[in-house]
Amino acid sequence: MGNTCFGNILTPDGWCLGEIHWRDGRITGLVGEPVNPATNDHPRILPGFIDLHVHGGGGADAMQGAEALTTLARTHARFGTTSLLATTMTAPDAEVRDVLQAIATYMEAPPADAARVLGVHLEGPFINPGKLGAQPAHARAGTIAELDALCALAPIRLVTLAPELTGHHELIRHLAQRGIRVQLGHTLGSYEEGVAALGNGACGFTHLFNAMSGLHHREPGMVGAALAHADYAELIPDLLHVHPGAIRAALRCIPNLFAVTDSTAAAGMPDGEYRLGEQTVSKCLGGVRLADGTLAGSTLTMDQALRNLVAIGMTLADASDRLSRYPAAFLGLTEQGQLCAGALADLVVLDTQLNLKAVVIEGREILGESPCP
CATH class of the missing domain: 2.30.40.10 (Urease, subunit C, domain 1)
Known part of the structure; x- marks a missing residue:
């Protein structure tokens, strides 16, 4: 070329x-x-794809450290992802600290043939234990002091948390003041708690519709807060996590809705068993699930996300924006997207x-x- x-x-x-x-x-x-x-x-x-929610790929899980990061970043580059956030799982404190240090070490000397790792998406442990989805059962409230300590270990760019947990509105304000993006997710919070969190500096929603209180016309829930007030939200367009009709509804409401893969180690791999944090997941029929059938991340790649969005009626230019321009704008990236x-x-x-x-x-x-x- x-x-x-x-x-x-x-x-x-x-x-x-x-x-x-x-x-x-x-x-x-x-x-x-x-x-x-x-x-x-x-x-x-098109601009290279920017994926802000990546747990794994090519058989490797981000929680396994620097060697695994190399594998997953090379894997996703083969499918058009040029930048990504290495995304953690809910885990014991020592394990979270270890993986953050591994990501920081990796970023000091990344391979040239891999997607660029922009930093960390910390998904948990500061989420609601009652809305774990496929997250392990180590969820709890967080404090400003411990988030500051974690941020000293690696460049955390994005934090997913449940706003209804004790102290989290103060935590959201603090993170926003530090320039760290906050998304609401794995939450049983009400519509009112979601709106209050946005007012305190939260600016997005993690895998919209999934692992959050749903929309009811008398109890709008966290989904209602997103649809009524959000400028940005991430969504998994594998057509398993969210029905095309729900995607279309979100597109009408959230101007900068953007795509993520929420991909696991199973992305780019054949059917079989893989790791997702401390858990074993199974890839079959295009999806990834826990033993009880719960969806556990995805096998999605960004090129397939693009094709899926076009298949449900989006123009190629609009779909491209949601894989590149909008995630870049969400993170404040001025040289990408x-x-x-x-x-x-x-x-x-x-x-x-x-x-x-x-x-x-x-x-x-x-x-x-x-x-x-």
Whole structure:
């Protein structure tokens, strides 16, 4: 592929047919004319995917440490993810500290052929024990002092917590003041508690609809708080976790709804048994479940998420925004999530059927059949 690619390029101003150029890891320019990509068979060139909720992939679980991080980051790069947040599981305190230190060590010298690890998504242990989903039973309330101690171990960018637990409104305010994003999830909180948490600085919802109090017309719950008030929320579009009709409802309500995989070690792997934190999960029929049948993360990859969103009626440009531009904006990333001069040269190339043909991370071709002259 070299340092240029030709095709239908999705820019911040819309589609153009032409060339995108990069040097030293950054986009140096785009040359082309406005186009409707449906009128030709040239490749579709999109910003690299940004996944803010990744537990594992390629048989490896993030809780297993630095070697596992290498495996999962390389695995997800093969499916178009150019940046991700390594996501922890609810676990005993010592284990959480150990994995944070491992992530920090990994980030000091990451491999060149893997998705960029932006930092940590701390999912638990500060969640409601009554809404664990597939999380192990180590949930509890957190304190400002211990969150500060954890943040000293690794760059925590995002925290999932249940706002109804004692002290968590103060904790949300503190994290927001530190510039750490807070999502509400694994929660039995009411609509009112969700709205109050947003007022205190929470800014998103973790795997919307899943592991939270649902919407009822007299008790709107946490889902109601999200649909009525959220600017951002993450959602798992594997079409198992959330029905397409519920996805469409969320799209009408939440302007910056974005996709995550919530992927486990089973992503990119055949059916069988895998680890998810301290638990064993089984991959079968495209899903991952605990022994009791509870959905336990997913096998989703971001390229499949894109195809799924298009399949339920979304335009390719809109679907791309929800895999790249919106998650980048949510984290405050200014050099990723869009194809324009000066941005990092993170891009994916797809054919007309949206099959992945090439992945470029900071100008390095990670995967590719060199479809671009």
